[in-house]
Amino acid sequence: MDIEFGVLKREDLKEAVEMSVRAYEDYAYFANYFPDTTERLKMLWAVMYRGWLTYFKQARFLTARIDGKIVGLAELEPPHFERPSVFQFLIHGWLQVYLDVNFKRMQTWLAMDESAGKPCHDYKKSGPDIWYVGSLTVDPPLQGKGIGTRLLDFAGDYVRERGGKQLTLFTNSEKNIAFYTKCGFETFHKCEIAHDGKTMGSWSVKKSV
16 A cells, blocks of 8 residues: 655645544544534534644644545644643634534533543653654544554654654553554553543553654
């Protein structure tokens, strides 16, 4: 399979978001909080597009392409990454997120998201050479064909070439943790997240590159 790896251009952000929305459509991390499919798709699009647009210059977006089409995306946050201000989110249209979905559900999900990511973000602060993987997605029809593994290898090379020594991320499914373990990640924090009678695991992992 001929795959081209590279860095995402700003004008291709919407294409990357569309692919990522397909990848996350049925993911429990979102589905448990937004059970209605229509609302969940709106939420995914709004959160990813507005969020990534806000910190596009700070983060690093790496792509896997086949015949010019984006089939995989890795969003990386370097050691010096700083969370944008509320004003920065607002000028990039974050209010649209609340117009598209239920306010209470959105607030509940955001609180969970912050809590779930805390072990990785705390770990990232422990060294000047640790990068955080905010998202790793592969277009659903092409999953299981090695694209994610190769994109992760490309991300490791990208980080190492810039002085990075470790990657950290968290995931919320047994299938995903099996994948990351196979790719050489080790778990350093595990918990369960419960909401509305539904539970899911949360594994925080790290890997030297």
